[in-house]
Amino acid sequence: MSRDDEAQEIALDVNGTKRCAVAEPRTTLADFLRDHLGLTGTHLGCEHGVCGACTVLLDSHSVRSCLLFAVQTEGATVTTIEGLSEVNAELHPIQQAFSAQHGLQCGFCTPGFIVSVAELLAEDPDPSESTIQSWLSGNLCRCTGYQNIVKAVRTAAELTHPKAGPGRG
Amino acid sequence: MATEVHVGRRMARKEDRPLVTGTGRFVADIRPVGTVDVAFGRSPVAHARIEAIGTEAATAMDGVVGVYTAPDIQGQVQPFTLFVDQEHTPPSLDQSIHPVIRPCDMDVLALTRVRYVGQPVVAIVAESRYLAEDAAELVDIDYEELPVLTDPEAAIAPGAPLLHEQVPGNVQASFDVDLGAVDAVFAEAEHTASFRFLVPRVAGSPIETRGVLAVHDPVQEELTVWSSTQTPYMVRTRIAEMLGLAEQQVRVIAPDVGGGFGPKVQVYPEEILVAHLSMRLGRPVCWIEDRNEHLVATGQSRDQVHTVEVAYRGDGTITGLRDRFLLDCGAFNPFSITCAYNTAAHLRGLYRVPAYRIRGECVLTNKTPNVPYRGAGRPEATFVMDRVVDVVARRLGLDPAEVIGRNLLTVAEMPCDRGMPYRDGAPIVYDCGDVPASFDRLLRQVGYAEHRSATREVQDGHVRRGIGFATYVEGTGKGPHEGARALLDSRGDIIVLAGCTPHGQSHETAFSQVAADALGVSPEQITFRAGDTALVPYGVGTFASRSAVTAGTAVAVAGGRLRQRILAVAGELLEAAPDDLEFQDSTVHVQGDVTSSVTLHQIAAAAAPGPAARLPAGMDHGMDESYYFVPPTVTFASGLMAAVVDVDTETGVIDVRKIVLVHDSGRLINPMVVEGQIHGGVAQGVGTALYERLVYDDTGQPLTTTFMDYLLPTSMEVPKVEQIHVETRSDRNPLGVKGVGEAGTISPPPAIVNAVVDALAPLSVEFSELPLTPEVVLDAVLAARSGRTGGQR
Numbered sequence: 001m002s003r004d005d006e007a008q009e010i011a012l013d014v015n016g017t018k019r020c021a022v023a024e025p026r027t028t029l030a031d032f033l034r035d036h037l038g039l040t041g042t043h044l045g046c047e048h049g050v051c052g053a054c055t056v057l058l059d060s061h062s063v064r065s066c067l068l069f070a071v072q073t074e075g076a077t078v079t080t081i082e083g084l085s086e087v088n089a090e091l092h093p094i095q096q097a098f099s100a101q102h103g104l105q106c107g108f109c110t111p112g113f114i115v116s117v118a119e120l121l122a123e124d125p126d127p128s129e130s131t132i133q134s135w136l137s138g139n140l141c142r143c144t145g146y147q148n149i150v151k152a153v154r155t156a157a158e159l160t161h162p163k164a165g166p167g168r169g
Numbered sequence: 170m171a172t173e174v175h176v177g178r179r180m181a182r183k184e185d186r187p188l189v190t191g192t193g194r195f196v197a198d199i200r201p202v203g204t205v206d207v208a209f210g211r212s213p214v215a216h217a218r219i220e221a222i223g224t225e226a227a228t229a230m231d232g233v234v235g236v237y238t239a240p241d242i243q244g245q246v247q248p249f250t251l252f253v254d255q256e257h258t259p260p261s262l263d264q265s266i267h268p269v270i271r272p273c274d275m276d277v278l279a280l281t282r283v284r285y286v287g288q289p290v291v292a293i294v295a296e297s298r299y300l301a302e303d304a305a306e307l308v309d310i311d312y313e314e315l316p317v318l319t320d321p322e323a324a325i326a327p328g329a330p331l332l333h334e335q336v337p338g339n340v341q342a343s344f345d346v347d348l349g350a351v352d353a354v355f356a357e358a359e360h361t362a363s364f365r366f367l368v369p370r371v372a373g374s375p376i377e378t379r380g381v382l383a384v385h386d387p388v389q390e391e392l393t394v395w396s397s398t399q400t401p402y403m404v405r406t407r408i409a410e411m412l413g414l415a416e417q418q419v420r421v422i423a424p425d426v427g428g429g430f431g432p433k434v435q436v437y438p439e440e441i442l443v444a445h446l447s448m449r450l451g452r453p454v455c456w457i458e459d460r461n462e463h464l465v466a467t468g469q470s471r472d473q474v475h476t477v478e479v480a481y482r483g484d485g486t487i488t489g490l491r492d493r494f495l496l497d498c499g500a501f502n503p504f505s506i507t508c509a510y511n512t513a514a515h516l517r518g519l520y521r522v523p524a525y526r527i528r529g530e531c532v533l534t535n536k537t538p539n540v541p542y543r544g545a546g547r548p549e550a551t552f553v554m555d556r557v558v559d560v561v562a563r564r565l566g567l568d569p570a571e572v573i574g575r576n577l578l579t580v581a582e583m584p585c586d587r588g589m590p591y592r593d594g595a596p597i598v599y600d601c602g603d604v605p606a607s608f609d610r611l612l613r614q615v616g617y618a619e620h621r622s623a624t625r626e627v628q629d630g631h632v633r634r635g636i637g638f639a640t641y642v643e644g645t646g647k648g649p650h651e652g653a654r655a656l657l658d659s660r661g662d663i664i665v666l667a668g669c670t671p672h673g674q675s676h677e678t679a680f681s682q683v684a685a686d687a688l689g690v691s692p693e694q695i696t697f698r699a700g701d702t703a704l705v706p707y708g709v710g711t712f713a714s715r716s717a718v719t720a721g722t723a724v725a726v727a728g729g730r731l732r733q734r735i736l737a738v739a740g741e742l743l744e745a746a747p748d749d750l751e752f753q754d755s756t757v758h759v760q761g762d763v764t765s766s767v768t769l770h771q772i773a774a775a776a777a778p779g780p781a782a783r784l785p786a787g788m789d790h791g792m793d794e795s796y797y798f799v800p801p802t803v804t805f806a807s808g809l810m811a812a813v814v815d816v817d818t819e820t821g822v823i824d825v826r827k828i829v830l831v832h833d834s835g836r837l838i839n840p841m842v843v844e845g846q847i848h849g850g851v852a853q854g855v856g857t858a859l860y861e862r863l864v865y866d867d868t869g870q871p872l873t874t875t876f877m878d879y880l881l882p883t884s885m886e887v888p889k890v891e892q893i894h895v896e897t898r899s900d901r902n903p904l905g906v907k908g909v910g911e912a913g914t915i916s917p918p919p920a921i922v923n924a925v926v927d928a929l930a931p932l933s934v935e936f937s938e939l940p941l942t943p944e945v946v947l948d949a950v951l952a953a954r955s956g957r958t959g960g961q962r
Contacts, residue, residue, distance in 0.1 A: 024299070026299065027299075034197075034198075035200075039191070040191070040194075040195075040197070040198035041190070041191015041192065041193075042191070043195070043197075043376075043377070043427070044197070045376040045377065045378075045427075045460070046460040046875070046876050047459055047460060048460065048461075048875055048876065048877070050875070050876035050877055051376055051460075051876060053376055080191065081190065081191030082190070082191045082192075084190070085190055087190075087192070091186070091189065091190070095189040095190060098185070098189050099181060099182065099185035099186070099189055100181060102181075102182065102841050102842070102844075102845045104185065104188055104189065105428075105673030105674070105675070105845060105846075105849060106188075106375070106376075106377070106425075106426065106427045106428045106672050106673030107184075107185070107187075107188025107189070107193055107425065107427070107673070108193075108195065108375070108376045108377040108425075108427025108428060109376045109427075110188050110189055111189075111191045114189060132884075133884045133885055134884075134885065136883070136884035137883040137884050137885045138883075139883075139884075140376060140876070140881050140883065141376065142374055142375055142376050142428050142430070142849070142852075142853070142881065143428055143673045143845075143849045144845060144848060144849050144852075145845075145848030145849045145850075145851055145852035145887050145890065145913075146848075146852065146883070146884040146887050147848050147887070147889060147890065148845060148848065149884070150884065
């Protein structure tokens with residue numbers, strides 16, 4: 001094995017905590033989070049960047065963690081689904097909204113959707129229904145038919161910013 | 170039974186918290202210390218003899234634990250012979266349809282011959298999946314290629330090569346249904362027409378792929394297997410049979426399962442082999458399917474070709490229908506006639522069609538084996554029947570709604586005996602409600618009268634709007650049985666256990682509601698668990714829209730029995746008659762006197778074996794009640810759907826604006842959950858109608874092996890679904906429920922295609938194949954405008 005292939009230490013900020021583990025350069029960010037850091041809330045649905053189940057925030061922007069190598073994220077700040085709410089604490093408004101609107105069934109794709117929505121609401125606190133539909137098209141859900149997820153995003157917007165209107169259509 | 174206050178309520182789900190916080194536990198999230206990973210070497214060719222397998226280089230690689238081929242497991246792992254319990258044909262079905270079913274064994278690893286791309290040939294075990302995949306690249310296999318069959322019509326042609334020597338003509342299974350004087354009806358028919366319909370091969374595509382983890386305890390000689398399956402009990406049975414173990418030595422757990430939709434009903438080679446390897450290696454062994462594998466190695470579905478003739482009168486009344494169809498079952502047929510017979514049994518749907526003959530043949534080809542997928546033969550049937558009704562109407566120049574109404578079964582005809590058995594052997598007798606009344610509601614809800622009188626041009630003359638209809642009827646709540654236990658633990662907490670296993674159907678919530686009403690407590694007091702063969706001795710699984718009916722009834726009865734037992738013991742403690750007692754939270758008290766009460770904890774203690782027990786005379790110790798529900802037969806859910814579409818005649822693009830569904834799935838346990846099931850079902854039906862198709866080339870190479878090639882609908886494509894619930898209670902179970910899991914999936918393809926035909930009405934196009942892509946639509950429009958016959962005839 002050449003030196004370039006050797007496992008190396010990778011340090012990054014994950015959900016507000018400095019984390020460090022040794023991994024090969026070919027280790028994807030998704031596998032690094034799941035297998036090396038034990039954060040199994042990031043799910044793998046296709047491993048080729050289409051389904052969005054593995055979505056995490058990298059320096060506040062959503063990325064497909066299956067399409068990045070962990071070494072590329074050295075020193076970066078990563079937020080995963082586990083970073084949205086404390087264990088046994090009150091749920092994040094997006095999480096509350098997904099449950100309230102029955103925006104999940106099997107729940108496998110849900111972490112990716114919730115993380116994507118976190119980015120959307122950070123950029124646009126009061127998104128219209130068509131904005132939401134368009135935004136969500138980067139994540140696949142096979143159970144819900146999306147309608148309740150769209151409703152959940154509106155609910156989350158209203159919970160997060162009570163001044164957000166009842167939907168701009 | 171106590172008062173029913175929770176069934177029928179929109180109750181938020183109890184199962185959501187772990188799933189929205191990323192703390193759910195799917196198979197890939199479970200990793201015992203010392204786990205090793207498997208990668209499979211799969212056939213890259215569709216049909217070949219295996220000449221030689223070289224595993225030396227892979228075996229020698231650092232980090233590789235072992236490399237296994239068919240000879241390495243011979244004698245230790247038996248092949249699949251009986252695939253599913255459905256293989257057993259009830260005598261009444263046998264006498265009625267005379268099925269011919271040929272044996273078609275499948276090895277866990279291919280020994281001398283591969284028959285489809287993706288078939289497992291070699292298993293490589295290594296310290297990580299990365300290393301296992303590296304080693305898989307080093308396995309060297311010589312294949313001597315054989316002639317390939319990819320078309321079922323070619324496969325049954327005289328002289329075609331045989332895929333399995335013991336299956337003549339490549340027809341693995343066939344049957345005939347013959348009802349009424351069919352030939353006489355055709356001989357006297359005012360009009361006849363013939364069609365060829367094609368429903369393509371599609372992939373159920375749960376977002377979680379399959380996965381298996383097995384841990385063997387050599388001291389206890391017990392094997393624990395976690396699998397992303399819909400049928401843990403069938404996995405247990407097959408592992409025990411094929412590895413020569415007693416069933417009690419095998420525990421199968423379906424943890425959180427990320428969708429199933431049918432393909433996870435099958436027991437697969439990987440489940441057997443991973444279990445075997447964990448015993449052989451003495452280490453936990455894990456295999457997680459990747460998406461590319463999933464699209465070649467997990468069962469695929471639908472894939473039927475129908476040749477249909479219809480006889481009808483000038484007013485659109487259909488008098489007879491003849492159909493011969495082929496189901497392309499791929500290289501093996503794990504489900505025998507399950508889907509094909511579902512198609513035959515449901516094809517007439519809610520329409521009268523007095524004379525009916527259908528022959529179904531399951532034909533072997535060099536493709537991935539065919540398995541049920543949501544609807545399981547019914548979407549195919551409905552596509553044929555509702556297209557036939559629409560074409561008959563349009564060829565006669567009649568309004569399709571009028572012709573639908575003329576052929577629908579009336580309330581006076583219910584219960585309606587269809588003259589043929591269901592797959593369980595019982596006569597098909599619809600217990601549907603007033604179907605024509607539901608159709609009238611649908612017409613009003615979708616605004617059909619206004620649509621008929623309006624222009625169809627909605628934008629600049631090139632976007633046209635259409636409304637199309639389709640129906641469905643579905644036998645739901647199939648047996649043979651499902652069980653539940655209701656018990657008080659030693660602290661007095663209520664625990665309900667069931668044999669079914671959820672993968673998105675909200676069992677924890679819905680069955681807590683059912684149990685709460687049976688016991689007279691609140692759903693929050695119930696701890697519900699399922700998906701583990703250690704919980705309930707006998708179980709089946711979750712498929713065929715069956716759990717609400719079967720497990721729901723078992724939960725209701727077991728819960729009611731536990732209530733009686735609790736009240737009997739409380740009566741002993743309170744020196745009161747059980748009939749004078751009532752529940753409040755976690756106590757039982759005398760009606761009208763809350764000071765005279767005992768807690769569930771005290772009741773549990775009084776029922777526990779030991780000197781402190783205080784039980785009514787003659788009652789055994791314990792607080793654990795079981796019930797197995799064996800339904801007499803299925804109960805028939807039904808519905809009618811309208812699709813509203815806009816068709817761009819310059820691009821062929823179809824925009825599904827809205828789906829309206831009037832459906833009857835009996836009494837609703839949780840309307841929020843029912844609506845969610847229907848939304849999701851409709852989304853999958855939209856996918857089948859417009860986007861999804863697994864493509865193989867002439868050499869049997871699959872061309873749709875990623876989500877970039879195989880298109881699932883996104884939030885941009887799935888329309889709003891308006892639902893009207895009709896609740897005709899079933900008298901075939903005490904809850905009065907019918908199943909709903911598959912309902913939404915069945916009707917969208919014909920409803921959408923009929924809507925496109927309606928939008929393009931002046932052009933008289935016809936379509937008979939799915940998916941209806943922009944290219945097909947545009948071609949039909951251009952053909953019609955140039956004077957050729959438009960569409961597919």
